[in-house]
Amino acid sequence: MARIVGIDLGTTNSLIAYMNGKTPTVIRGPEGHAMVPSIVASTQEGFLVGDKAKAQFLGNTAQTVYSVKRFMGKGLTDVTPELQYFDFNLSEQNGVIRLQLGDTWLTPPEISALILKKLKDHAEQFFHEDIRKVVITVPAYFNDSQRQATKDAGKIAGLDVVRLVNEPTAASLAYGLQKRKQGIIAVYDLGGGTFDISILKLKGGIFEVLSTNGNTHLGGDDFDRRLVDEIVKDYQSRSGKTPFPDGAVIQNMRIAAEEAKCRLSSETETEIHLPMDNYRRTFTRAKFENLVNDLVEKTLAPCRQAIKDAGLSATDVDEVVLVGGSTRMPLVRQQVQALFGKTPHCELNPDEVVALGAAVQAHILAGGITDMLLLDVTPLSLGIETLGGIVSVLIPRNTTIPTSAREMFTTSVDGQVVVDMHVVQGERELARDCRSLARFELRGIDPMPAGMPKIEVVFLIDANGILQVAAKELRTGKAASIEVKPTYGLSEADVERMVEDSFAYAEADVEARLLIEARNEADTVMTHVERALRQSGELAPADEREAIRQALEELRQARSGTDRDLIHERTTALNRATEHLAEVMMDAALKDALGSKRAAEILASRGES
Amino acid sequence: METQNKALPMVPLARSMCWHCQSDSGGEYFCGQCVKVQPLSKDIDYFTCLGLPRKLSIDTASLEGKFYEMSRAFHPDFYEGKSEMEQAVSLANSAVLNQAYRTLKDPILRVEYLLRLEAGAAKDIPGKAPADLFEAILEIQEHLEEFQTATAGNDTAASTRAADSLRNARKTLESKRAALESRLAELFQIWDRLVDKHSHDQAHSDQKEQTLKEMRGLLSERTYVANMLGSIAEALE
Numbered sequence: 001m002a003r004i005v006g007i008d009l010g011t012t013n014s015l016i017a018y019m020n021g022k023t024p025t026v027i028r029g030p031e032g033h034a035m036v037p038s039i040v041a042s043t044q045e046g047f048l049v050g051d052k053a054k055a056q057f058l059g060n061t062a063q064t065v066y067s068v069k070r071f072m073g074k075g076l077t078d079v080t081p082e083l084q085y086f087d088f089n090l091s092e093q094n095g096v097i098r099l100q101l102g103d104t105w106l107t108p109p110e111i112s113a114l115i116l117k118k119l120k121d122h123a124e125q126f127f128h129e130d131i132r133k134v135v136i137t138v139p140a141y142f143n144d145s146q147r148q149a150t151k152d153a154g155k156i157a158g159l160d161v162v163r164l165v166n167e168p169t170a171a172s173l174a175y176g177l178q179k180r181k182q183g184i185i186a187v188y189d190l191g192g193g194t195f196d197i198s199i200l201k202l203k204g205g206i207f208e209v210l211s212t213n214g215n216t217h218l219g220g221d222d223f224d225r226r227l228v229d230e231i232v233k234d235y236q237s238r239s240g241k242t243p244f245p246d247g248a249v250i251q252n253m254r255i256a257a258e259e260a261k262c263r264l265s266s267e268t269e270t271e272i273h274l275p276m277d278n279y280r281r282t283f284t285r286a287k288f289e290n291l292v293n294d295l296v297e298k299t300l301a302p303c304r305q306a307i308k309d310a311g312l313s314a315t316d317v318d319e320v321v322l323v324g325g326s327t328r329m330p331l332v333r334q335q336v337q338a339l340f341g342k343t344p345h346c347e348l349n350p351d352e353v354v355a356l357g358a359a360v361q362a363h364i365l366a367g368g369i370t371d372m373l374l375l376d377v378t379p380l381s382l383g384i385e386t387l388g389g390i391v392s393v394l395i396p397r398n399t400t401i402p403t404s405a406r407e408m409f410t411t412s413v414d415g416q417v418v419v420d421m422h423v424v425q426g427e428r429e430l431a432r433d434c435r436s437l438a439r440f441e442l443r444g445i446d447p448m449p450a451g452m453p454k455i456e457v458v459f460l461i462d463a464n465g466i467l468q469v470a471a472k473e474l475r476t477g478k479a480a481s482i483e484v485k486p487t488y489g490l491s492e493a494d495v496e497r498m499v500e501d502s503f504a505y506a507e508a509d510v511e512a513r514l515l516i517e518a519r520n521e522a523d524t525v526m527t528h529v530e531r532a533l534r535q536s537g538e539l540a541p542a543d544e545r546e547a548i549r550q551a552l553e554e555l556r557q558a559r560s561g562t563d564r565d566l567i568h569e570r571t572t573a574l575n576r577a578t579e580h581l582a583e584v585m586m587d588a589a590l591k592d593a594l595g596s597k598r599a600a601e602i603l604a605s606r607g608e609s
Numbered sequence: 610m611e612t613q614n615k616a617l618p619m620v621p622l623a624r625s626m627c628w629h630c631q632s633d634s635g636g637e638y639f640c641g642q643c644v645k646v647q648p649l650s651k652d653i654d655y656f657t658c659l660g661l662p663r664k665l666s667i668d669t670a671s672l673e674g675k676f677y678e679m680s681r682a683f684h685p686d687f688y689e690g691k692s693e694m695e696q697a698v699s700l701a702n703s704a705v706l707n708q709a710y711r712t713l714k715d716p717i718l719r720v721e722y723l724l725r726l727e728a729g730a731a732k733d734i735p736g737k738a739p740a741d742l743f744e745a746i747l748e749i750q751e752h753l754e755e756f757q758t759a760t761a762g763n764d765t766a767a768s769t770r771a772a773d774s775l776r777n778a779r780k781t782l783e784s785k786r787a788a789l790e791s792r793l794a795e796l797f798q799i800w801d802r803l804v805d806k807h808s809h810d811q812a813h814s815d816q817k818e819q820t821l822k823e824m825r826g827l828l829s830e831r832t833y834v835a836n837m838l839g840s841i842a843e844a845l846e
Contacts (some may be wrong), residue, residue: 367687375684462700
């Protein structure tokens, strides 16, 4: 079966991992980093992704997109309150946000696709083979639109997303694989932009999710903003200047705030320094905790609800596992410990564990692991709007997936040939308070008196947590056609077009592809030369051997960099340096061949005689 | 979200014929000849699906074991790379299995499901106020209204008073619910004994019907009490 790798597409950083024998392992990029910053920038040289995009961020804040995950599957009104913290332009078209990069407007799935392609490149350089099949993780509390947007991103990146896995569940796979534990575990996952809590039962290789809850708009970004707000206030009172709406100033503050936040996890006091007006301010950890305390507390209600939905109490939880960079904050650890009454586990690298779990799930799907099975749930209740805007729940939250529900529909007017339905997700009684997923039109109903047609609609949530809908008119047995208007999402035609468009944004890709080829060629040449030196090095004089070793070392250095021309140049140089050795070896091989032939002939003739 | 205008794979007409090699699969989950996964019958009930008799006392540990075992047979994770038909069968079977387990694991959902199977009851059993609590319920409704008016009007003294009454009422309702559930548990035993008898005479089927009817009445009252408790909890939160 084709190789399947696991991807953690994070708000702040993204990673790709694979199974190295029995150990899930992250794949490092050419610079040696496993974490790819989830940042995309438009520059004169084209699109930059990851470290390079991050490096140029402060000089190009209006053309650099970060935290795009917060926009996945959302409309503009969903994110209006936080727009002041971003410097790039946003608009909305057909329920999908567009972000301006250079002179193009890209959707969040297209931007995520650029990040996915970067990870794909890293994996392809690592394996020297094409990668198509992937598992991508999503926050457990992602709704249908957000999941679909993630799947679309994969497709646009030229990937076959064989499964979406929930992040806390993925973490539990990595954790469970390592520890071989049984019992009830709670995974508390506070990342850059999202919060999830999942309660699982681990038994005999089965990872059964009992309940999940969360907030897809709560994470490290929000902590940074509290600090930014405080710095803005302070800066204003000292300098008399208003930094809003100057994007660059705000972004300077945001970066400084993020760095200070990280330092405050290990230090009790830190200084923030900004180039503007030579601003300096000391923050204590206590002050910072005071600023974000209510945000951390906001994670506790979902935890309590998840425990309750699992039919348990906090003391039933055997272990608590911390995931996500934000769980490095001492305040978070204290609150979690107080809630569950036990010390949380944090020995796994909270930045990598989700990607490692994705690799484990990928390996299960590829048939490499057969004794582990993950049974996940749908995080939100699925319902349809009925008379008076009331929601009728078809599939309650925390139902194990895959799952399905059937509902009968009929007509209310004689001769009616179209029936509408409105599908929503959420826990509220009124449809308008829930998340609208789509409006459907069931068509192709034969004209009949009102109430006569019986249309059976099957709602099926697959193992990715994505809804599939099929309809049939029972009297005639013919499949009713369904027209969907997704409330927040791309149509299939949109995605197809974006797959094509993506090649236009792919200048950086061609560059990457050529780099891979150059490296592969260098690898081949180096392998041959090393073997030649080992086997027949003595055929060349010492100074020549030294020159070859020198050329080999120079190529090795060039190969670890990203300068394609330099790699080519040094590959050629190495080839030249070995020309003489190759000739001598060829001669020796020829002599050998002749010699052995003679020997064989002699033997043969002896046999004859 | 994805729509499927093409029909989901149909269950073959002859239940015991393998969809793939047409040999007799004998109603097993996997064909004896070609080992392909077979779709569960469209009309399969949840008890049959999990290999259980239609009885109400269920050992949850062995139910869980059976569920895990069947998940290992049907889950889509094990069908990646298989044919489209096998993937569709795995998805549909897993969906049925998951619903079956969810329903039978919970005693209330279990008995409601049994009533639906045995007596063809409507999907939801409507709540009905227990007759013996009629006056108490009227009182609770008054307290709920008082509480809401008092909180809306910021009348702290009145809202504290109403909250106290609601807390007392909660105790009454909780003990009523416990009583209903314990009678329900007795009926579970009675029902199971009747099932074990395997008799076909009129008295036996009358008894079964009588038991189902009483269970239905209890469930109806329990739903009412549970809703009422829900309203109190919401008000007091």
